[in-house]
Amino acid sequence: MIRTILMLMFWALAAPVAAIIGFPASFIMGDVRVLYRLFMWGAWAGVWITGVRVETIGLDRFDHSRSYIFMTNHVSNLDPPIQIPLIPKRTSVMVKKELFKVPILGRAMRMGSLVPVDRGNRDAGIEAVRAAKAVVEHGLNMTIYIEGKRSFDGKLLPFKKGPFYLAVECGVPVIPITIVGTHYTMPKARFAIRPGLVKVIFHPPIEPKDFGSRDCLMEKVRSVIESALPEECRASLPSTTQSTQQRGGTAFA
16 A cells, blocks of 8 residues: 555656646647656656566567557556556557546646547547547557456456557557556555566557458457466457447447
8 A cells, every 4th residue: 555655646746847847848849759758757667666567578579660559458557657658659548538637637648649538428439539540640659458448357358349440440550468467466446556577568560451350350459469368367258249248338438
C-alpha cells in the first residue's frame, strides 16, 4: 500500500512540473514531443518507485521509423504507464472521454492527439474509429487495448472489432503485444501494488493485407498475443462466443 501511495504522490507532484515546463515549450516550439517525453518519463518513474521491474522483449523485431497499430491485452491499471513509454515514437491511445475533463491531464491528452471514447455509445465508437484513423494518417502510432476492459484472471476476453476495421482501413501493420505480470503486481479491483517482474513482449508485425477478412486478422492477432501468456491463461473462447459477446458494446469499449 505504501508503494502505491508513493507512486500516486509522485505523479501528483510531477504532473504540474511537467506541465509548467512542457506546455510553454510545446507552444514555443510548436511541437508536443517535449511535453510527451516528460509525461512518459513521469509514468515510468512512478511505476519504478513501486518496485515493479520491467523486461522488454522484441523491440528489435520492427522498424522504429514506421507507424504501427499496437494491439495488446489488458489486465491491470499498471499496463498503460508501463507499455506506452516503451513504444518507439509518439503513440496515441483511446481513453475514456471523462478523463479529458481532468485538469492538466485533459489538456495534455488533447495536445497529444489522444482519442476519447464514450463507452456504451455505438455511434461514438464509430466516431472514435474515424478519429483514430486521422491520427494514424498523420504518422503517429496507435495503441489499443483490444479487449476494451481489464481481465480479472489474465485470460483473454473477447476482442472488439473496431481496431481491426481501423487496421484494414489504414493499411498499417499491426504489432501484437503481450503483457505478463501486471495481473500479479496489481490485479483488477485491487489498489495496492506488489513489487514483481513484468514482461512486455513485442511480436513481429502483421500486415492486414495478408488476410482475407477482419475476422481472420483478429484470429491471428489473438493467437499471437495468447501464445506468450502463461499456460494457465491460454484458454480461449470459441470464435462464435467472441462474436456474440462483441455485439453487446461499442467498437472499442
